[in-house]
Amino acid sequence: MADEEVTLDKSKDTAKEPTLQSGRMYNIKVKVNHLSVTLHFDPDDPERKDDSATLEAVDGSYRKTLPLSGGRVDGDSVTLKFRKVKPGKAYNFLIDPGSEGPPYYVAKNVMLTKDMLAQHMGG
Secondary structure, eight states, rough: OOOOOOOBBSSSSSTTTTOBBBOOOOOOOOOOOEEEEHHHHHHHHOTTTTTTEEEEESSSSEEEEGGGSSSSTTTTTEEEOOOOTTTTEEEEEEEOOGGGGGEEEEEEEEEEHHHHHHTOOOO
């Protein structure tokens, strides 16, 4: 069988399934690592409305800040999803309590392995 050049439509429209520009059927698996972090606190507490969490790679290759108010609420906890995290790197996790005080590290220099990410890739 000869090689065939195929292109992938990387449309920003997430409702649209990616398509291959070819007449053949293909099975393609794309692995994107997400890290879900669950924080336990009262999500209805007004003092938490300006809080945020930052996940940053120690080498500077990744940095994402998410508001705690934007996470998935489940009882007395909020789950934040950090997208496109790269395994095999060390990360810091920082909480910024907003007007209640200075930012502080919850974890520093933690190596995220593929196995760790597989366990914490929540929905």
